[in-house]
Amino acid sequence: MGIASDNFTTITIALIALGILAWGFYRAKSFGTLGILAWLQSVVLMVPWLLFFGLFSLGIYLNLVSILFLLVGSAGLYIFLGKRLRAAGQTEMLRERAAARLQQQADREAIPEANPAAKTPSEPIDPPPSLRRMSKPSKAFLGWIRFLPPKPFPTNQGYCAKAIYGENPRRFTVA
Incomplete structure (x- = not known):
């Protein structure tokens, strides 16, 4: 080289x-x-x-x-x-x-608020059947004590798909 x-x-x-x-x-x-x-x-x-x-x-x-x-x-x-x-x-x-x-x-x-009453519905709306069916198999498989099913709540565009828990899951213990 x-x-x-x-x-x-x-x-x-x-x-x-x-x-x-x-x-x-x-x-x-x-x-x-x-x-x-x-x-x-x-x-x-x-x-x-x-x-x-x-x-x-x-x-x-x-x-x-x-x-x-x-x-x-x-x-x-x-x-x-x-x-x-x-x-x-x-x-x-x-x-x-x-x-x-x-x-x-x-x-x-x-953006002016055109209809403030439309944001919060006064009467509860039934959740769609898919959300009602969602919690049945999980209750049977996991048990009610360990799993709190999500409660669907209405929004402006329909139902919220997020899991909203009504109770504190740590409160329930298995004896």
């Missing part, structure tokens, strides 16, 4: 690594500041190893102190970027929550 093939391998690996970093930056740009900070964290983790192995392949050997300096500096920069990323993420999350609250408040004010 000659010097030309060693240089070719080193240059190829360096170009692939730079391509991966550029692709990550391209994807991170769409997420704004949070994406760039996250990308920088990945760069900070990658660069010391790329530098060490790149110099090693070129025949330049770093001593142990230089390697430790690279790793400790990388870890410190990673922590610093992580704190900035967390702060920016919390700011963004608070901004999104405030926008969602304002949107909900605007939606509530924009």
Whole structure:
């Protein structure tokens, strides 16, 4: 193996690594500041190893102190970027929550309540047969003490399929 093939391998690996970093930056740009900070964290983790192995392949050997300096500096920069990323993420999350609250408040004010009596029916409605049949096999199989069947309740769109328990299941114990 000659010097030309060693240089070719080193240059190829360096170009692939730079391509991966550029692709990550391209994807991170769409997420704004949070994406760039996250990308920088990945760069900070990658660069010391790329530098060490790149110099090693070129025949330049770093001593142990230089390697430790690279790793400790990388870890410190990673922590610093992580704190900035967390702060920016919390700011963004608070901004999104405030926008969602304002949107909900605007939606509530924009839609007048046409018929408030339709929301809560005064007379109980019989549940559909499928919900009545649902609890019979489970009572027989599991026993009444261990299983409290869901009580269907009417909503605006029909019956709720969630399991609503009328009692606390922990109150019933098997003797």
